[in-house]
Amino acid sequence: MNYTVSVRALCEFTAREGDLDLQFAPVPTALEGIAGHAAVRSRRPKGYEKEISLEDTIELAGGRHTLHVRGRADGYDAHRQQIEEIKTCRRPPEMLPHNHRSLHWAQARVYGHMLCKARGLARLRVALVYYDIDQEKETVLEVQHEASELATHFHALCARFASWALQETEHRLCRNRCLDALRFPFPAMRAGQRQLAEAAYKAALQSRCLLAQAPTGIGKTLGTLFPVLKSMPRAELDKVFFLTAKTPGRQLALDGLALIAAGIDTADDAAGSKPAPRVLELTAREKTCEHPDKACHGASCPLARGFYDRLPAARSEAVAAGRMDKAAVRAVALSHGLCPYWLSHDLTQWADIIVGDYNHYFDMNALLRSLTDNRQWRVAVLVDEAHNLPERARKMYSGALRPSALLAAQRHGPGNVRKAARAALKACQHLYRDQTTTYQSYTALPERLSGALQVLSAALTDHVETGADRLQGPGQAALALFDTATSRTEHHPETSSRQPHDKRKVQHTQGLAHPGTPYSDADLLRLHFDILHFLRLAACFGPHSVLDVTLAGENRLNDAGTLFSLRNLVPAPFLEPAFRISHSTVLFSATLTPWDFYRDTLGLPDDTAWVDVASPFDASQLHVRIARGISTRYRDRRQSITPIIRLMAKQYCTKPGNYLSYFSSFDYLEQVADAFALRYPDIPVWMQARNMDEAARDRFLQRFTAGGCGIGFAVLGGAFAEGIDLPGTRLIGAFVSTLGLPQYNDSNEQLRQCMERFFGPERGHDYAYLYPGLRKVVQAAGRVIRSDTDSGVVHLIDDRYAQPRVRALLPRWWSVRP
Template sequence: MKYTVAVRTLCEFTAKCGDLDLRFTPSPTAQEGMEGHAAVRSRRGAGYQSEISLCGEYRNLRVRGRADGYDASLRQVEEIKTFRGELDAMPANHRALHWAQAKVYGHLLCEQQGLEEIRIALVYYDIAQRKETAIVEACSAAALEQYFHQRCDLFIDWAEQELAHRAQRDLALEALAFPHVSFRKGQRQLSETVYKAARQDRCLMAQAPTGIGKTVGTLFPLLKAAPRAGLDKIFFLTAKTSGRQLALDALATLAQGRGARPAVRMRVLELTAKEKTCEYPGQACHGEACPLARGFYDRLPAARRAAVDAATLDKTALRKIALLHQVCPYWLGQDLARWCDVIVGDYNYFFDASALLYSLATSSQWRVGVLVDEAHNLLERARAMYSGELNEYDLHALRQSAPAALRKTLGSLARCWRDTWRDQAGAYQAYDEIPFKFQAALLRASSAITDYLAARPQDGDSALQRFHFDILHFLRLAEVFGSHSVFDVSLRAGRAAAGAQPGRAVLCLRNLIPAPFLEPRFAASQAATLFSATLSPWRFYRDTLGLPENTAWVDVESPFEAEQLQVRVVGRISTRYQHRALSLAPIAQLMASQYLAQPGNYLSYFSSFEYLQQVAGEFIRRFPHIPVWEQARSMDEAAKEQFLARFSADGAGIGFAVLGGAFAEGIDLPGRRLIGAFVSTLGLPQINPVNERLRQCMSAAFGERCGYDYTYLYPGIRKVVQAAGRVIRSHADRGVVYLIDDRYAQARVRELLPAWWHVQLA
């Protein structure tokens, strides 16, 4: 069996040395990189070949990749690198890596075409100056073969170790046993469906209620299917830290084995955000500022080997190994993503525009299985990933302290900025396109800032650099702007008729439908399963998330009985905005009557803090003897923990919370800690210009009938079901949920509620 490795991976593994240096380097965007490559190729002769697929073998190693270009008349292979700034400022270890890649491609080409010698050309193309610099070296085929063998010899021990690990891992996964004595009700159905979808290389959407053990119920079958499905990696992606820990705990349980089945040696890696792992906050990421960046690549091989020997690499274990070898924990984790079997991290590691795992999967041609936990959160998270915002206040503040070399450019940008909203009558306006002059001004400003920072890499984490990153993100989104997004301008309140104070306008490229961006992510996975307690109706999520047409769907049987939960619709009360004043006393009376009939802990949900405070005030005035505690705006972690601590098993009272907030999903209050909930809203998003624009976009993309439902109804009911799901957490739980609004009596609303609920009119 041969181990397959990409040319880039081989060279990074064997040729990178020296410091980690992440000082601002004005690298071209992906689009600029492609344009730069195209510009170089356009200058070549008619016989010039581009993107040549190459493959070679040495002992049990297969090396493959694509050479940028080959000129047969010159017998010259070219490795093209685009850049900005001064070529002489490029770090030496970057140059060494480029030469290594070029020479390996040179060897593979000599072998493919039977050449005895070849010219190796490193072609550096300056994006700003549109000028290329070629560094050429003539090499014999024998010398390149020797160089290639040297690279391979440095990697071969690692490759043999990886082959042995993969074989042992797959044998153990074939024999993997379910870690518990039996499946919970519904858990077997979920596991069997995940396994079948993985074997068929299909995407799956699984609606599975709380309490069946979704984490183990999805990880076990995907791991079990991995050997026969040929999966190289499994990515478990979550929206919250708590989801990551559940996955890590489940993987530890699965790896232990059960009965006569042996333990499974899997390499499990937890990826954590840079700001949460940095050992020297405030220090720049380069050898002159951070001791863990100095000589990073020299110490990386030993740290890497220690890490894969440890196998279980959660945040704590990874940090311990990194500090033992004096390397950066965050960047050690980034390297280990190439060598681990299961990677647990946030959604953004696979779905973001610059996602690490997606990039590695595509460049390395991995077969990957993806599990998306609490997948109902992916829609809003993906919209944020593919949206960008520029605040005029930041530009105004920057102009006050900008260096003289940039003042003219920033002043021109400020004038174009004001022109975008000069004729705008309202506080909010959406546009179908980005003004050409404004986009051109952003490009000029970006180019000027790039040149300025390229000459001053020591400036580090400055306000200028942060603003520039915002511009770059905005410009990248502008390159792919389409009907899935809008360009909108929001003006702060108090704008004068004749003009505005500096800092009034916020310009946003707002993504509304992330499907076009997520579609290639799902296409890059062999088996993707999205699971949640609330994924209904499935077509809403399939359409907006860009899932394939042949995506499978399963609504897993609930482990709970209808008798466990009393669901009562209170249709005599309207919670619409215009009726809220009339609703305060009836809601307060209803809550008190239920509490007095059955004292215990309850949660009462409202559509806004304002509504919450109105009902809470009425309730406290009328029933001062009943304990009450309220969610506040912007609660820190300590305040949230204090709020939840009031729900003790022997306690009694009513907590007031906002629907869709911190206490409406992702919290676990089993048994007597929570015996009921009141939901005084249909959960519909507020009708405002942004949401109305979203409705129009949904109607245009999916049909007029879908516009309202996709924008308002489905997201609203999803929040209601999530909140109600806090009440029944186990087979022993009993409770009551009141759905307070006359619209819950409508058939089209009732059919969106969980099938196991027995809904009664109160």
């Protein structure tokens, strides 16, 4: 069997040693890196070759297997017989850790060997070219090598990798054999589950995207995982990514994979490999870090010290176990004195199935997407509860900046930062000088503002770099977190540049770097974090985005309510590359109607397949009734309160039990709940509160006991409108007192207008308001029927539910009555 590895992966596996070192090292974006490479090549003489594809193959295990190494050298000057490895940077190369420079040299020498072999060269000059994109300056490091030296170096690296390559080759053969023989973990599939499984299997074999709408209760997790795993050998897949919006979905996937694995004979085969697929769970840094008060380098954190020296043994132990969930990775990491978070990142290369959050694949510079692209993996992507992806993606590709933070930097920052912050503030004032309203959106990003922020970012970079040595304790921890959250670090170039949880963590460090002072290095780090993300979004600003300016207070710059937001409206341009590089993607949910809305807004291919799985539930299980005589429009809400509470009380008295009552806002909820409690004090009620923590949410759900009675009041689209399971008599009905439409305001009107520009005037309102609203309604109503033995009632309280275009968006199996 032929085992193929990239030059980059080979060198990362064999040439790293010493500490994990994530001290601050701002690096160029992908686009800046491309521009930097182009700038270097433009300076080369005529005849200079670029992007040279090279490869070499060596035999393993007496010729039974081969190791195929491939890659593309950046450039070759035939006149000088010099091969070049180009690295873009934002600081002098001598400031790069030795670990990184040795890795770069290893890559350059491997390319040198392969070029000598391909062209019969006896000797070659190998050069590392570091190009500072800010200074537009090259630093060239050259070493003359004999071809025999380069060959010796190459074979030494391959020898270190050979045993691992043999193990991985055997593992893949065994894995595929076991998947070929895989059996469904239950005697039979549920109704509808087979239809979903067949569609997912075909999508994987045909290398297509699939949108699958399938009702709650049929087992969508197993109905997608099982067929895609079965397809891995035939489709020649390297990996399967199972992506979720929330932690419970991730656990469901892990539980499903455990069921599948339980039916596999996990005894060691003749080669000593475990045939079961390896499963890895990726989790957020804030939930994984063992020393949040320390920085990610050997001088600060003991789990970073000697990281690469101890990594091989930990890696081998983890993959031998097969199941690498959060707890298992932590146990292995700590037993070897390693950081669990960064060990899990290394293990992504050796896992067969990876379970994680949406952002691990869809976020800007996301880990799994970058690895897929750079390693040329064939992957199948499963997107759980895919109705959440449009809104989650908008947030991934949006960012905000507060002028009050710039003002604080101008007043309290170091000299160079103060000057740059002053210029940025003037650019902000120039932008909104003619703004007559508190909110206004702009379809273009002023060059003056982006230019001023670039200068301020450079000043902050200089300050952070020169001050890194003096930062200690939590201030240094904030710095390390800033590194991993905002930079494509040299440790792991594929690391996501920004994750929402990372930003929250940085905010917790405010004022800690220098206790007792009103302004700290942690504040500057947080500002730098926001500016870098803002600039990354500015670099790809287009018709899919708007610049929102919200003004607050008399002294607008000093008011925290004044906000500059780069808001993404249509995520399709950002997500389309993720779908393009996957072999197959299956997006599934109970609410994906209409399917063309999701295809358009997510940027799915034109040939995306669609399946609407028939419900296993009978219409007699759920009585859906429309309250035609009630309007819940904003102007009618006060008048709606009395008829709503009468309807709820009548239903409760007709059949006492547990109910959920949903409203469009907390204000509306509180008004109706207060009126209901006053009018019907004998009926138990409990309410969702604003900003409930996890414990409070658990207490709310604990009120829904089997055989219990009462009404819980909740907000539509909130924590209790989807993702909760209250089977049997724990919930027998729901009231939905809203159509779920987003509020009509300037911000949402910008979204509607953008949708019209992209998809046509006839779709703007529906894409911005109607479809997102009805999706929340159907999700909330879906809490009532969770199995084929459940029964209940749903009251849709608004006269607009009687409109044919609205009725058409409700599930087909519902029997809707007046």
